[in-house]
Amino acid sequence: MTTIKVPTELRDWIAEPARNRRETMAEEEEFWAQARATMGTAAARADLRRERERFSTTPADELDPEDWSDIL
Numbered sequence: 001m002t003t004i005k006v007p008t009e010l011r012d013w014i015a016e017p018a019r020n021r022r023e024t025m026a027e028e029e030e031f032w033a034q035a036r037a038t039m040g041t042a043a044a045r046a047d048l049r050r051e052r053e054r055f056s057t058t059p060a061d062e063l064d065p066e067d068w069s070d071i072l
Contacts, residue, residue, distance in 0.1 A: 006014075018028035038044060 015025050015028075018025050021028075023031075039048075
């Protein structure tokens with residue numbers, strides 16, 4: 001583990017999500033470490049890719065696509 005000094009305001013901002021769930025920052029980090037380990041697998045990436053492709057072709061609001069080519 002590495003410790004770095006950060007301004008108090010930044011430390012508090014980083015700790016806020018854990019505090020809101022009444023967890024320690026270590027528990028918060030453990031959650032994200034597990035999430036990264038799970039989502040970092042080839043199978044998880046393939047699942048996300050399939051899901052993204054499935055939803056990208058389904059218009060959620062049934063509106064015609066907008067043409068933004070003049071702006072982009």
